[in-house]
Amino acid sequence: MRAPYASDPAKSRGRRTPEPESALRSAFQRDRDRIIHASAFRRLKHKTQVFVEHEGDYFRTRLTHTLEVAQVARTIARAMGLDFDLAEAVALAHDLGHTPFGHTGEDALDALMAPYGGFDHNAQAVRIVTRLERHYAGFDGLNLTWETLEGIAKHNGPVLGPDKPPLPYALADYDAEQDLELHDHAGLEAQVAALSDDIAYNHHDLHDGLRAHLFTMDQIAELPLIDGCVAEVDRLWPGLDSHRRRHEALRRFFGLLVEDVVAETRARLAALAPGRVEDIRHAGTMMVHFSDPVWADIRTIRAFLFERMYRAPRVVEMRAAVTGVIEDLFPLYMNDPALLPDRWQSDVAAAADETALARLVADYIAGMTDRFALQQHARLAGGGAGLLAVPR
Structure with missing residues (x-):
């Protein structure tokens, strides 16, 4: 039974580009399915959770972590009478914006992007589902409902307020087009997804x-x-x-x-x-x-985990190595944008200034899997052997 404070797909605030409703799926079910079929979702298979993807087949990746989060979110949402399709959709999308090499890659890219507005993986997830996925004829992105976008943007709480840092550009750009009410909390389904993330990784x-x-x-x-x-x-x-x-x-x-x-x-x-x-x-x-x-x-x-795992010598050593990969790749693409794939060149030509170019380069690097980043680093910078030799 649906709780009165649950999100109702029949009362959704809709999509930025109007579409006919499905005869078989609710609006939130369609959001969930579009996320699962997104290119960025598939790439999570080869992105770091804690251990770099090539370190072992038994360790979690971003994809297996995401699936575990989605399972917890669906369980909690169902138990509380919430819309479990919406909770699952937000859970499935919550890590789409992560760089290769997990939070280490994000920290490196954020430092490199400091002159151009910084980098934030939650904001990047919004950018992916509203701009960077380009498969549909009628729109860029996935054209998700307002409720799902709200959940992706602020599942951890409000992102606008007097005690908040400046809004990341990737989120500010979209919020200027569609108000996500970033000064308020998200609905319960998104909050469930956020706590499910904590449960899964702990x-x-x-x-x-x-x-x-x-x-x-x-x-x-x-x-x-x-x-x-x-x-x-x-x-x-x-x-x-x-x-x-x-x-x-x-x-x-x-x-x-x-x-x-x-x-x-x-x-x-x-x-x-x-x-x-x-x-x-x-x-x-x-x-x-x-x-x-x-x-x-x-x-x-x-x-305990910070001391024994996240700051363990072998993990710290790997973090230093992969930070170097990101630090090498970014200036290479900035100095020679022709290195970007052909389908990116129209965006390069349209970039109005260095900031616009930097954001394109950040989009490209952030979308890389661990293995692709290592391959590109080996091809363009002659690196990779030292990373693969780190003791495990």
Whole structure:
């Protein structure tokens, strides 16, 4: 049963370019399907989550992470009477704007783009789904509904306000054409997608760190929340082999986070008593959230992961290497735009100034997969061997 404060596809604010409605799918289902069929979505298969894509087949990539986020979002949205197609669409699109090499690549590209407006992966996702995907005859982008675009732009909260940094150019450009109400919160479906992202990476980064031997099961068994999960598994299955023990404990941790978000969010909604989705947007706070005790425990887990995983020597060494790849490629394309593919040359010719060209180069580099960036670096800069030789 649909909650009164859920987004309703039949009452969508529509698409920038009007289209006939589908006889078989709701407006939000069509958004989800268009995202899945987008070129940028397919490229997530070969983009870094934490470990660079070539480091091992068992580690998460942006694509597998995105699918896990979408599964959690759909589960939570369904449990709360929300539109789970919209929650899934936002979840599937939330990382489309990521560069090769994950946050390391984003940091490098943001520094290079500082004279030209910077770079932000959430804003880039909006740019991709409104401009850079060019497959449809009647429009650039995917022509998504207003609600899905809103969710992609501000699933983490308002992006305009007195305490906010300047609006990223990739988002400002589109907002000038269609007001996404960036000073308000997004609907609940987008907020669910944001918390589902937190749940997914807190869970799978522990899995991947264990597989990479960056820490041990005994070490994470001392962490809050996880300690009780491990104890329960040991009580139910004493002597269980290490692989199954790890999986059983972490899936309980995963479930605990989902259940906590649902319970806390229901309590917040009961206190607010919203009657429509606009009440959520104007609530002045995120309604989808962990409880305070669980949030405190998650921060402890995150501190552990930062120390033992994200700042592990082998990860830091790889981050330095891939930063060099981005730092080499950007000036190469800026100094010789003819290196960009033929289908980009009309945009190069139309670039009015250096800033416009830099943004095209950023679009191109941000769209690269890990392996393509390494291939281009090897071809244009003679690099790559040192990166591939980093110990694993």
